[in-house]
Amino acid sequence: MADTAPSEDRQRILLVTGMLGAGKTTVLRELENLGWEALDNFPIRLLRRLIGKEGERHEQEAPPLAIGFDGRTRGFKPDEIIARVKQLSARPDLVISTLFLDCTTVELERRFDETRRRHHMAQDSPLTEGIAAERELLAPLRHWADVLIDTTRYSTNELKQVVRDRFGAESPGSLTVTVASFGFARGVPPAADLVFDMRFLDNPHWVPELREQTGLDPAVGQHIERDPSFAPAFERIADLVTFLLPRYDAQGKTYVTVAIGCTGGRHRSVYTAEKLAGVLRGAGFTPTVLHRNLGSRAAEMIEGVQQS
Structure with missing residues (x-):
């Protein structure tokens, strides 16, 4: 369907998801520094309610919106999320993209060991099993995402630079x-x-x-x-x-x-x-x-x- 709304009137929304420990928090914070509004651990089932109905413009020039979620988010079902986003993407007043953050298992293990965090899918099992289960759960989103960034080799500062390069000067509808x-x-x-x-x-x-x-x-x-x-x-x-x-x-x-x-x-x-x-x-x-x-x-x- 062709766009019927001018690109400058379209709400820009970036969904940020991926493997736990791959850098979602860093990405959202850097997007905030770039002028985006950012929400983390947002229940995607409420996305339609957050955005409002087509034609409802609460702000004439709303800033771009970044929404973070992962396997810990309540009601996390990748197939249902994809279906909801596809429906919303058909609206002429929205530009919705999905960013998936990936990382190798070896590097994720190192990061979890370094921070002493417990993986939400490995409460009573080895960390590698939890990471493998999460990777299987997220596979549909990884395959479907518009942008995939592998953060394995990136330091925090390098990941921030990638975010600035990709999203810093971006305007709604631009390539x-x-x-x-x-x-x-x-x-x-x-x-x-x-x-x-x-x-x-x-x-x-x-x-x-x-x-x-x-x-x-x-x-x-x-x-x-x-x-x-x-x-x-x-x-x-x-x-x-x-x-x-x-x-x-x-x-x-x-x-x-x-x-x-x-x-x-x-x-x-x-x-x-x-x-x-x-x-x-x-x-x-x-x-x-x-x-x-x-x-x-x-x-x-x-x-x-x-x-x-």
Whole structure:
């Protein structure tokens, strides 16, 4: 259904959920610092009552609203939550998105041990069993969410920066674009909308003086640019992305993640992601750039065997 209300009159709502210990409280507090109204542990069954009926505008310019909830929230049933939100999302006066915060089990165990907290699903069982049960319970929400942030490698300050990058300058109805580099050896980002594979390019890892550098270093960029396949491939990728983004926006999509991959996620993907972000800025977009594996150690076991 096409939007009938002007974008500036639409109430922006972000639902924040995810694994306990993955950083929900940090995210909500940072959103508050950015001017959002934030509620935590809110019963989602009361969401319709909180928002009001269609056409009811208590404030002409209501600030964006962030609502946090997790498996501890009363009446937490993922399938019912998704159904309720789908119904509300059809309203022309609302823009509703869902952010899911994930984290590896090993890191969650470390965080629980550090804070000496007890997991609500592991009262009389090992912590790993509680985390596994919660992960199974939340699986439908994780799959359905508009944005997924894996906080495993983030410090509190780094997570706050990600929140500022994604939501700080956001206006209702605007398209938030993320360009992310990654290493295929460490898995494809689960929230990627478009994925481009740069492993066909000559690998700087096998040049001794470039191995410990990254795609942010000029020498690595020059090496990649010298590959005759880079320029025509990059031109096609940039043309496709700039062609698609306005069409995603027209369809009401709030977030688009463009993922650029290479083997280890340190050289070819990083350089290409930075260059693509520059093209998008020139086209009028304001992309956030994330380098997932930039800090990972260069290793032959990741890069494979050099081809002679």
